[in-house]
Amino acid sequence: MTPSGNQGDSQAYLNKKAVxxxxxxxxxxxxxxxxxxxxxxxxxxxxxxxxxxxAGIIDDVTRLAKAKGAEVLYHSRAALSRISKNSKQDQGVxxxxxxxxxxxxxxxxxxxxxxxxxIAADAVTNPQNLGMIIRSVCASPCTALLxxxxxxxxLDALVIKASAGTLFKANIIRCDDLNDAIVQLKKHNAQAFAxxxxxxxxxxxxxxxxxxxxxxxxETHGVSPAIIKSCxxxxxxxxxxxxxxxxxxxxxxxxAFHRLYR
Amino acid sequence: MTPSGNQGDSQAYLNKKAVxxxxxxxxxxxxxxxxxxxxxxxxxxxxxxxxxxxAGIIDDVTRLAKAKGAEVLYHSRAALSRISKNSKQDQGVxxxxxxxxxxxxxxxxxxxxxxxxxIAADAVTNPQNLGMIIRSVCASPCTALLxxxxxxxxLDALVIKASAGTLFKANIIRCDDLNDAIVQLKKHNAQAFAxxxxxxxxxxxxxxxxxxxxxxxxETHGVSPAIIKSCxxxxxxxxxxxxxxxxxxxxxxxxAFHRLYR
Numbered sequence: 001m002t003p004s005g006n007q008g009d010s011q012a013y014l015n016k017k018a019v020x021x022x023x024x025x026x027x028x029x030x031x032x033x034x035x036x037x038x039x040x041x042x043x044x045x046x047x048x049x050x051x052x053x054x055a056g057i058i059d060d061v062t063r064l065a066k067a068k069g070a071e072v073l074y075h076s077r078a079a080l081s082r083i084s085k086n087s088k089q090d091q092g093v094x095x096x097x098x099x100x101x102x103x104x105x106x107x108x109x110x111x112x113x114x115x116x117x118x119i120a121a122d123a124v125t126n127p128q129n130l131g132m133i134i135r136s137v138c139a140s141p142c143t144a145l146l147x148x149x150x151x152x153x154x155l156d157a158l159v160i161k162a163s164a165g166t167l168f169k170a171n172i173i174r175c176d177d178l179n180d181a182i183v184q185l186k187k188h189n190a191q192a193f194a195x196x197x198x199x200x201x202x203x204x205x206x207x208x209x210x211x212x213x214x215x216x217x218x219e220t221h222g223v224s225p226a227i228i229k230s231c232x233x234x235x236x237x238x239x240x241x242x243x244x245x246x247x248x249x250x251x252x253x254x255x256a257f258h259r260l261y262r
Numbered sequence: 263m264t265p266s267g268n269q270g271d272s273q274a275y276l277n278k279k280a281v282x283x284x285x286x287x288x289x290x291x292x293x294x295x296x297x298x299x300x301x302x303x304x305x306x307x308x309x310x311x312x313x314x315x316x317a318g319i320i321d322d323v324t325r326l327a328k329a330k331g332a333e334v335l336y337h338s339r340a341a342l343s344r345i346s347k348n349s350k351q352d353q354g355v356x357x358x359x360x361x362x363x364x365x366x367x368x369x370x371x372x373x374x375x376x377x378x379x380x381i382a383a384d385a386v387t388n389p390q391n392l393g394m395i396i397r398s399v400c401a402s403p404c405t406a407l408l409x410x411x412x413x414x415x416x417l418d419a420l421v422i423k424a425s426a427g428t429l430f431k432a433n434i435i436r437c438d439d440l441n442d443a444i445v446q447l448k449k450h451n452a453q454a455f456a457x458x459x460x461x462x463x464x465x466x467x468x469x470x471x472x473x474x475x476x477x478x479x480x481e482t483h484g485v486s487p488a489i490i491k492s493c494x495x496x497x498x499x500x501x502x503x504x505x506x507x508x509x510x511x512x513x514x515x516x517x518a519f520h521r522l523y524r
Contacts, residue, residue: 128390135505135512136509139502140502141502170503204523237401239402242431243400243426250397250512253508254519257516258523260499261520
């Protein structure tokens with residue numbers, strides 16, 4: 001929703017949201033240090049609590065952040081908590097990183113490619129699974145990961161670790177509500193596939209062009225019924241030995257890489 | 263090696279080893295309880311330490327084991343440690359399970375199928391990765407997982423959990439040394455592929471018949487140089503966005519399921 005009905009204001013609001021969507025705030029001394037040590041990341045603001053006692057790791061973090069051109073800001077403990085949104089684990093340190101591959105759904109929708117393959121994550125709550133999905137989608141021929149702001153694991157140190165650091169360069173489209181996004185994409189002639197048992201589609205007959213979105217679901221409950229209903233297609237992966245299901249990051253990867261077999 | 267040069271003795275020794283290979287011993291109160299609660303498993307001996315104090319979970323474990331036809335045996339604490347091989351974590355409880363899908367390399371070699379696809383794990387030390395590989399290979403069209411007795415994660419509670427319980431029904435060939443096994447398989451006209459960067463093979467041109475073994479390697483170091491040397495082929499998975507590598511369980515799965523795309 002825009003705060004004003006004015007078309008110009010609405011555009012400015014969307015632009016602001018798109019810039020904001022590229023910012024990933026991480027926290028915790030070791031996660032921030034590890035991120036700063038990674039090549040190719042673009043940190044632009046290091047936030048430190050006034051209350052931090054002198055420590056080697058704080059010095060290292062500050063030095064690395066400055067060397068990479070980031071501004072160093074000092075805050076009260078309370079203000080830092082508001083920035084990290086996790087006072088229990090921030091350890092007085094937070095870092096804003098510019099992730100060029102992050103975008104809002106609205107921005108993506110404004111410049112919709114003629115062909116795309118998206119992997120969408122519906123309530124993937126285990127950070128290791130989400131991190132592995134990010135790593136695989138980033139390495140795959142897919143266009144991007146469609147990730148709702150609510151319901152999935154938060155993009156924290158566990159996700160970064162499981163993503164093997166690819167989170168910072170991955171193409172990730174953030175949407176407010178996954179079902180709404182799928183409904184919108186269908187209006188633009190996208191085909192939506194829910195990864196669930198059965199279904200008329202399998203890995204052999206996935207489309208090689210057009211606009212496609214493949215939804216993987218929660219570790220225990222699978223894709224939610226409302227989203228299965230919104231998808232035009234069901235996609236099943238046949239399994240041997242009466243195995244009931246695959247790990248969600250494996251299922252997402254088998255779909256994400258399908259073009260490499262064709 | 264056989265303890266005697268006599269052909270009959272040698273065969274008896276191999277048979278005994280093959281029976282032994284089907285036995286998986288797990289330990290720890292909760293892991294044993296969870297295994298016993300699983301459908302389709304065949305426990306045949308429950309080992310309890312004399313020193314166990316009365317506890318609800320011990321009663322549950324004993325009742326379930328008896329209901330599934332297992333013998334209940336009591337041991338000194340020291341004897342139980344020798345059975346579990348992990349006195350720190352066995353909590354006075356161990357369970358022998360018959361896994362019909364487990365076999366020795368010698369037994370597999372004696373009845374070599376005309377066509378097979380094996381996934382081989384070389385120094386996969388993370389139990390979550392090994393468990394996910396077991397789950398995927400079990401669900402895939404592959405014949406079995408070739409797993410050396412040394413160098414990979416031990417088949418413990420963490421592996422069982424990550425395998426989503428499929429470990430008990432998975433086809434797993436245990437070998438003493440992976441390199442020796444590959445050398446032997448090549449004598450039987452098998453094609454061995456090392457999953458490593460580059461290589462002339464990719465997911466599009468994997469063989470659809472014959473005898474094939476695909477080796478995935480350690481999480482940090484990849485497939486070991488000696489094994490790469492033993493393999494006739496290198497298999498690479500092209501990656502976008504300059505991602506350096508995939509998680510080993512994802513790479514194994516992309517190969518294990520290749521027939522489903524063809």
